[in-house]
Amino acid sequence: MRLMIRTSLMQGFCGVLVLMLLGCSSADNEMAGGNIQAINHTLSAINWLSVNGYRADGGGGRSCCIIMPVKWRPGLKAQIxxxxxxxxxASSPPLGTDEFRAFMVKHKANYQHHSATMDIPEWPGTKRCGLTVHLLVCNQIKLTSSCWAPRSPNYPIKDPMEMKEPAVCPK
Structure with a gap:
């Protein structure tokens, strides 16, 4: 009996999935995977980053994947x-010791969590290059979908690396 119910549920789920995929088959709604890259311009560590719920490495590498439309359209948002x-x-006691564990409890209490919602910049035609999130001082971010490498003169974001936090952040 349980096997029959599971089989029925799976068949129903697969049917709904097929209908959803067919409903999204128009060119304007076609979705595909892309990379997320984080570039840290600060002296702080970025432990993790997520864009629209897709988790990425905060350390500067590219992470797979984020699902995005094949064709850009106005109103696309990124919840970062x-x-x-x-x-x-911070100087810490030796790993694996009780002192280290106590240190980490205190240290993690200083971690800061931030969020922002931004418009996803337009990309040309159907050439998507993923999203790059630039983390700046004062908990600011910039977002690009540029296909250019960050060191290219054509890359749209030019903020310096290893920026020091100012004494007072602008509002």
Whole structure:
């Protein structure tokens, strides 16, 4: 009896999935995977980053994947969340000790969580290059969908690396 119910549920789920996929088959609604890249311009550590719920490495590498439309359209948003370790080079007791575990409890209490919603910048035609999130001082971010490498003169974001946090952040 349980096997029959499971089989029925799976068949129903697969049917709904097929209908959903067929409903999204128009060119304007076609979706595909892309990479997320985080570039940290600060002296703090970015422990993790997520874009629309897709988790990425906060350390600067590309992470797979985020699902995005094949064709850009106005109104696309990115909900970005990230965690900052403001003192990544704090001196700690030796790993594996009770002192280290106590240190980490206190240290993690200083982690900061941030979020922002941003418009996803337009990309040309159907050439998607993923999203790159630039993490800046004062918990600001910039987002690009540029296909250019960050070191290219054509890359749209030119903020310097290893920026120090100002004494007072602008509002």
């Amino acid at each position: 969340e990230w965690e900052v370790d403001p003192d990544p080079f």
